[in-house]
Amino acid sequence: MQKLNFPQYSFRFKNNENNLSIFDAIRKKFVILQPEEWVRQHCIQFLLNEKKFPKSHINIEKKITINQLTKRYDIVVFNPDGRIHLMVECKAPTVIINQTTFDQIARYNLALNATYLMVTNGLNHYYCQMDYKEQRYQFLENLPSYQP
Numbered sequence: 001m002q003k004l005n006f007p008q009y010s011f012r013f014k015n016n017e018n019n020l021s022i023f024d025a026i027r028k029k030f031v032i033l034q035p036e037e038w039v040r041q042h043c044i045q046f047l048l049n050e051k052k053f054p055k056s057h058i059n060i061e062k063k064i065t066i067n068q069l070t071k072r073y074d075i076v077v078f079n080p081d082g083r084i085h086l087m088v089e090c091k092a093p094t095v096i097i098n099q100t101t102f103d104q105i106a107r108y109n110l111a112l113n114a115t116y117l118m119v120t121n122g123l124n125h126y127y128c129q130m131d132y133k134e135q136r137y138q139f140l141e142n143l144p145s146y147q148p
Contacts (some may be wrong), residue, residue, distance in 0.1 A: 004042050035092035047088075053086075058075065089108070
């Protein structure tokens with residue numbers, strides 16, 4: 001798999017019937033290794049190791065309903081009070097992050113109301129803080145670390 005713009009992490013792999021899988025520490029199971037999953041697994045490790053979010057606060061690939069359509073978010077990090085702190089949209093490294101990508105995460109966020117948004121293709125990472133009062137988002141240089 002392609003080298004990504006994250007620190008180097010150790011992963012567990014398994015090959016089953018010519019399908020390479022990677023162990024997801026949050027879902028506690030092996031998942032088929034696709035380019036987007038490679039990015040997601042690096043992002044999970046980034047949130048755990050660099051940003052110090054507790055594993056118990058992270059949720060992966062759950063369904064949400066937006067305008068009667070069922071969608072699936074990549075990663076959500078909850079606050080201790082249950083509100084959503086961060087929503088992450090992961091794309092494969094070959095996907096260019098553009099306004100369409102931000103429109104997608106903004107639509108998802110209509111249902112979730114996260115404080116922070118992160119969009120990454122593993123090579124480029126973008127962080128935003130939501131300002132609901134002004135109905136806009138502000139780009140950040142970095143994502144704040146966990147504050148208990």
